[in-house]
Amino acid sequence: MRWLRFALCLLSAVDIVLIYYVEAVDRSNFKTCQQSSFCRRCRGVQPGKSSYELHLNTLKIEPSSIEVEMINTQNGARFRFQLFALQDETFRMKINEWAPLKPRYEVQYALQGEPVLNKLTVIEKTAEFISVMAGANKVTVHAIPFRVDLFSGDQLVISVNARGLMKFEHIRPKPEQNEAGEKIEDEGGPHIDDTLSDPGAWEENFKSHHDSKPNGPTAVALDFSFNGAHYAYGIPEHADSFALKSTKNIDPYRLYNLDVFEYELNNGMSLYGSVPVLIAHGNTHTAGIFWLNAAETWVDILGTADQNVVSSIVNFVSGSATPPQVDTHFMSESGIIDTFFMLGPKPKDVFRQYTRLTGTTPLPQYFALAHHQCRWNYNDQDDVRNVDNKMDEYDIPNDVMWLDIEHTDSKRYFTWDPVKFSQPTEMINNLTAKGRKLVTIVDPHIKRDSNYFLHNDAENNDYYVKTKDGKVFEGWCWPGSSSYLDLLNPEIRSYLSSQYLLQNYHGSTLDLYIWNDMNEPSVFNGPEITMHKDSLHYGGWEHRDIHNIYGLLNTVSTYEGLLQRSDGKLRPFILTRSHYAGSQRYASVWTGDNTAEWGHLQITIPMCLSLSVAGISFCGADVGGFFKNPDSELFSRWYQAAAFQPFFRTHSHIDTKRREPWLFDEPTLLLIREAIRTRYSFLPLWYTLFFEHEQDGAPVMRPLWVEYPSEVATFALDDEYLLGDRLLVHPVTQPGVSDVSVYFPGTQDIWYDINTYRKVQGGGTVKIAVTMSKIPVFQRGGTIIPKKERIRRSSALTHNDPYTLIVALDRNGSASGTLYMDDGQSFDYREKKYLYLSLEFKGNKLSSRYIDTARYPTRSWLERVVILGLPPGITRAQAESKSAGRVTLETTYNTETQSLIVRKPAVSMAEEWTIVLQ
């Protein structure tokens, strides 16, 4: 975030003028692959010359795994190769040094637990290879050169080291230097690989920063080929297209959590988070890999979205070319090779397989899915009160007010500015009275200030990350000189957790939730605006080894704190900027400091889709753009788009103009209000989708190919997506347009415009007219969507409100759906205190049935049913439920839209019921 402003204080007036005109990211702050010595070395490996071999005579077979010794024939280094069969068509492969000079870091906290093993059977074993079976999968491990082929049924899905790009730099003693400073190789060692000749092998400089690299070169790299895959997706976070691009003539995609000021679009530069999960999809098969490594990582992609491949896909589909393939190459600076293979075969299988490893997002509180109002900064409690009141005055629903860093007493987190926020509890309670919440920011840098209890505790207990020399690490961040809690240490995490308890966080209440920002961590004066890689953590690990999980550990602490604060009763809500695999269990994620430009609005879709397929469904982007000022058109369109994205928060930089909706002209205000109200009307759907996500791991916001896996036209779409299997969303993300071209999938499917109820046949692209008030969203025929159409100040106030059901019929005149409800805030739903309903329309009969034995005593009833795509002829309807008996209902049929409205069925949603059309 926003370090420029801070940097300005340090510079002369001349410098300020220069910096002021820097419009976008300063690329010189960030390394290219060439500037990163391990990336250079790994990328320099020539294909087809793998020097790694397995000694199959050392094979050990266990019930769920095999283990073999591996050797690098170039230098004699020995490794342990292990393959584990896991439940649900998943495999794990680990390669580590046989006897490393020092232990190598193995990532913790990303997995939700020890993966569940499956039984493995050896089906063939020769001197050259061994084949094993587990579930429906066969894996063949070839010895010379080393290669692993993973099959789903008969189909080869993934090949490991097929291109021979493996590199595993074993830890070695630092070569001694002679008086002239030249390295002396130890005589017996056959060091004929290029590792040691790299000038960056034992130390490395970047700009004014020095990396002492006490362990020397420790990189690991491996290639994975995906047979039959048209595209690869995932490995967020990048501001790039959803389908990953070929990196043939450009830098690889980089995964190294960084605070990138004014990031640019359409490139593979690192951003705030790293999720080393890649999903490869083709029209017959989906598979994925999870590269469990927390060090800086680069990923090369070949043969995907560049022009040649697109034409080869077209040929392939028409049956005239070789099958498509995506080749990938993962390169990490340290750690071990630890890779999970999710073998599908369908997209939803891969999401389930992956989230069985790292978990799903627990059902958020209902408010978290509603609208959030944020700014850097709401200046004081009067400002908060005014904005809050204006929301009501202008009939704009809002659930959460947010406070950025300026609310604290001099950037000391867990404190309040004594003048501007003198009555925090009363301020929160005023919000709570309307069903609203407050979120405050808590960043992980700690102000070095002897008047700050947190700093004193950290100093007294030795809680800070250390430099390579064992001194407390100091860097610059918002408060000025700062140090950073060593969150790798469980004791320090629980200390941080305890700060969230009500008795410790003075002025807070159970209605205050948390925003963890700057947790890459951001260090303004550090290399690439982060911590030095040779800094030291708990257990003696270098920052290099664990960098990409620092933000994850930050949210683990926060989550535990919020959980303890309510004795485990209330579901925590956290927003984080930095993230890793597994972050979805603790926090929602936003795409960081974007800009008020149309391109940034457009990129929100591929960015959130990339996070979603990598397990992080609760994603959003700053509405309106963080930097710069959006004009009315961009601002309205952004609200309209974000109203259909999972996390919905408006936010802006301190130097931007105030942008609360009523500060715009009346038409803009009305458009924004309507977009937010539309979001509220769909909250029952959002809540149901997130409940289902917690069960099955399928993304809430999902690419079309998840539902239409063989429809090649859906594979590279960046401007539309599905919500569950029910809504197709294609927001307007261009200025001045009067129509948008929407691709409607499914040749057998019918889509209904949610505003006009107009039908569109699936299987092609259709131009849809868009006035300024139009959000192009379509309900799939065959689905039922629950809504609440009474709009109130906050979602909490709608808790007992009645439901409307939109029943959109398929070609056969049928539809089905689900509806989930509970108390909206507690963990009671884990004790079966919820209601999960199956809604079905068939043969002119709509019914609601309990899916399971859980019950929640809702007071909501059914207010309205709208049936879309119904032929004329119905004149009345009859509802039947246990407590109300049979009741005849009024209906209205609209011939033009072929829709029927059934008014006030008035059945209780707590009961099973039936409505018959006659």
Ligand SMILES: *[C@@H]1O[C@H](CO)[C@@H](O)[C@H](O)[C@H]1NC(C)=O
């Ligand atoms: C709380 O609301 C009351 C009534 O509107 C108001 O007088 C008071 O100033 C508010 N307190 C804070 C801290 O905003």
Ligand SMILES: *[C@@H]1O[C@H](CO)[C@@H](O)[C@H](O)[C@H]1NC(C)=O
């Ligand atoms: C309609 O019914 C036919 C026959 O039962 C079935 O094969 C088809 O999948 C159904 N179509 C839709 C869109 O559900």
